[in-house]
Amino acid sequence: MMAKQGLGMVQGFGMVMAIVVVMGSPGMMVQSAGAAIPPLSDQKLREYSTHIVIGQVMxxxxxxxxxxxxxxxxxAAKVKIATLEKSQSxxxxxxxxxxxxxxTIKERESGWAGPQRQSRSLKRGEKVKLFLSQGQDGKFYLLEPNGWEPIE
Structure with a gap:
């Protein structure tokens, strides 16, 4: 009888631990599953862009x-336009x-989930293709999270 109770306690403890792990760490589950949005497809980048610019970061x-x-x-990056693939201006x-x-993100609180902004930064001197949206303020913004590509 003691062995059965001992076994029951071990099984019960295991189930309690599983519940604690699942319920006790929702931030970890949300962070790994929901913190980043997938990159936009090439089709979506072209569709959502008001301008597609090829140029060099000055x-x-x-x-x-x-x-x-x-x-x-x-x-804020200054970019010299080489060519335009799409423009509404x-x-x-x-x-x-x-x-x-x-x-870009520098740091976030533990358990945070939300937009990741740009997944990487532009570099001075780099030749790039930019997928831009022009805001109502007239400024040009990179689409998120992957609003640019390096040009080889």
């Missing part, structure tokens, strides 16, 4: 910004320098 300004759930970096043309805005 300069980047970055500023650390505190947000309620951690810290971000806000970036007659003002954009080869040779023009535009400013492109995007955000």
């Amino acid at each position: 300069a980047i300004r970055s500023k650390e910004v505190a947000v309620p759930y951690g810290k971000n970096y806000d970036h 007659m003002q954009l043309k080869a040779g023009k320098v535009i400013e492109v805005y995007y955000t």
